[in-house]
Amino acid sequence: MMLLKDILYKVTINAVVGNTAVTIDKVEFDSRQIKVNDVFVAITGVLTDGHHFISKAIDSGAIAVVCETLPEILVDGITYIEVENSNQALAYMATNYYGHPSENLKLVGVTGTNGKTTVSSLLYQLFKKAGFKVGLLSTVKIMVDNVEYKTMHTTPDSLTINKYLKLMNDEGVEFCFMEVSSHGIHQRRTEGLKFAGGIFTNLSHDHLDYHESFAEYRDVKKTFFDQLPKDAFALTNIDDKNGLVMFQNTSAKKYTYALKSYADYRAQILENEFSGLLLKLNDSELWTRLIGSFNAYNILAIYGAAELLGLEKVEILRLISELDSVAGRFQYFISEGRVTAIVDYAHTPDALKNVLETINDIRTKNEDLITVVGCGGNxxxxxxxxxAHIASSLSTKVVLTSDNPRHEVPEVIIADMEKGVEPQNFKKTLSITDRKQAIKTACQMAGPNDIILIAGKGHETYQEIKGERFDFDDYKIVQDYLKQLEK
Known part of the structure; x- marks a missing residue:
């Protein structure tokens, strides 16, 4: 239990009606979770507006309401706080309520279009191997040292973030690595957190359904670096044309990494095979089980961050050589019939191009590269x-299919994709709406030494259709079909 006025520390307040010296039990932004003596924060979301549920929250026992617009009818005995921005208010209230947990560990945020999950997850792995207690806030899962919790969003809401950071404090966690999405930054979920460092991976075409333009998407990412404190580090990929943009207004200490440019952390690819990469990293050679030039960038980010967080160079190199790939990120196996099947989360044009170019760099060109790919609905x-243009240009055969259609008609999504297939690539492109059937067809088409890439869903173990989630695991399905066909 805490005083409302203490939880409002640093919140930009426009008006107060009532008493802020009241004791509250907890902070909630979901009216369905409100109990007696709670404070309700009315958030204007993408799909719903919390201001419509203020009465419901009061009926459920809320003693205080934080909102951007005061209701026309004010209920006696309820404290109303009118704020500039409810999302920002929730972020500060959450960190105050949980006792500023980000200040008690070293929190590093990873942002960019591609590579966030890989970089944050590999840093978690590396620091665990180095003997530290470590936390992870990622798309795939939340880890509080050795205990795993499921997650639904790339950047969870402010209350969830602070709740798990507090749990990490209680467990003695020293480092936490966190994916920071553009949605999370835009919705102010990371405000009030103290970051020890920020990493920028790259920026390409994504989330333009949410952001009005690519420039807005880029500038939202940049605000994360704008807010880093002076004693933090900012580590950016300067081979990406937006890499230096992230530095423009940051107070943090600036460091760079690159494969093609002069940088603080630089690598050269000496060998690139399905078994891994041999890199020259600054002045040292390093062998890693991770594959492809996009992973060379990820390794540079990990190496740079680990050194900036105080690990010894020799130890970092040893630990990187022991790292395993992240689930659904260039995850592959070779079947008994010598078919290589690769499952990857590539769901943006740039990520798909990176994966296909990596495969083409490694393969001999005597085998077929069969790509199964879809696009998400809504x-x-x-x-x-x-x-579809990238898949059909860089593969020998392509199967266009469903991803997570959500509330859209899959055939309409596939028809949109087909518009990108050039006439010379029509013959090698099939469209199969049912994703399971599409994977089975790819397996039937594959012969010894051929390669199947199944792109788009990666680590996801479900398919989302008309608001329902059905069990669906690309990796398991392709394994099962290849086993059946090769009996």
């Missing part, structure tokens, strides 16, 4: 033809 439609 998301950025402009990338659909681009994804």
């Amino acid at each position: 998301r950025d439609k402009t990338k659909r033809p681009k994804m």
Whole structure:
């Protein structure tokens, strides 16, 4: 239990009606979770507006309401706080309520279009191997040292973030690595947190269903670096043309990494095979089980961050050589019939291009590269033809299929994709709506030494159709079909 006025520390308040010296039990932004003596924060979301549920929250026992617009009818005995921005208010209230947990560990945020999950997850792995207690806030899962919790969003809401950071404090966690999405930054979920460092991976076409333009998407990412404190580090990929933009207004200490440019952390790819990468990293050689030039960038980010957080160079190199790939990120196996099947989360044009170019760099060209790819429903439609164009240009055979259609008709999504297939690539492109059937067809088409890439869903173990989630695991399905066909 805490005083409301203490939880409002640093919140930009426009008006107060009532008493802020009241004791509250907890902070909630979901009216369905409100109990007696709670404070309700009315958030204006993408789909719903919390201001419509203020009466419901009061009926459920809320003693105080934080909102951007005061209701027309004010209930006696209820404290109303009118704020500039409810999302920002929730972020500060959450960190105050949980006792500023980010200040008690070293929190590093990873942002960019591609690579966030890989970089944050590999840093978690590396620091665990180095003997530290470590936390992870990622798309795939939340880890409080050795205990795993499921997650639904790339950047959870402010209350969830602070709740798990407090749990990490209680467990003695020293470092936490966190994916920071553009949605999370835009919705102010990371405000009030103290970051020890920020990493920028790259920026390409994504989330233009949410952001009005690419420039807005880029500038939202940049605000994360603008807010880093002076004693933090900012580590950016300067081979990406937006890399130095992230530095423009940051107070943090600036460091760079690159494969093609002069940088603080630089690598050269000496060997690139399905078994891994041999890199020259600054002045040292390093072998890693991770594959492809995009992973060379991820390794540079990990190496740089680990050194900036105080680990010894020799130890970092040893630990990187022991790292395993992240689930659904270039995850592959070779079947008994010598078919290589690769599952990857690539769901943006740039990520798909990176994965296909990596495979083409490694393969001998005597084998077929069969790509199964779809696009999500109710998301950025402009990338659909681009994804199909890339897949059909860089593969020998392509199966266009469903991803997570959500509330859209799968055939309409596939028709949007087909517009990107050039006439010379029509013959090698099939469209199969049912994703399971599409994977089975790819397996039937594959012969010894051929390669199947199943792109788009990666680590996800479900398919989302008309608001329902059905069990669906690309990796397991392709394994099962290849086993059946090769009996």
